[in-house]
Amino acid sequence: MTVLDIVKTKLDNPPSDDRLLLYIEEVGQAIKNFCNRDDIPDELKYVHANMVVDMIRLERKNDPDSSQVVKSIKEGDVQVAFDTAEKSQGEKATEAILNTYQTQLYRFRKMRW
Known part of the structure; x- marks a missing residue:
């Protein structure tokens, strides 16, 4: 079973295969960078899939506008600086x-080293 198959099985409404492969590649690169490796060991297959599922769920949950933080508010002429x-x-x-x-x-x- 591949990481793609595991992710598809775990998600109720999975995105398209192209988008899933993009998530898998992105998480895979993060694993390689963190572990200082050029490969992802087979033993990390389920961890890799779980990380992809968590990333997809986290991005679905977060609203794109929620990342903006209000820096200042001026009430006179109603100005909001982000x-x-x-x-x-x-x-x-x-x-x-x-x-x-x-x-x-x-x-x-x-x-x-």
Whole structure:
């Protein structure tokens, strides 16, 4: 069973295969970067799939406008200034997912000199 098959099975209403493959590739690259590896071990197949499912659910739950933070409000002529976020929504989602699965990924992490 591939990561794509696992993700499709776990999601009730999965996106198109192209979009799923994009999520799988994005999460896979995050795993490779975190573990300092060029490959993803077979033992991480289910962790990889679970991370993709969590990322899709997190992005479905978050509203794109909710990432904006109000910097200041002026009532006279009603001005609202939004603070720009340092990280994009996708980076925040990937970081949150990685933090959740850190303990499982540490077992496969390689040292870098």
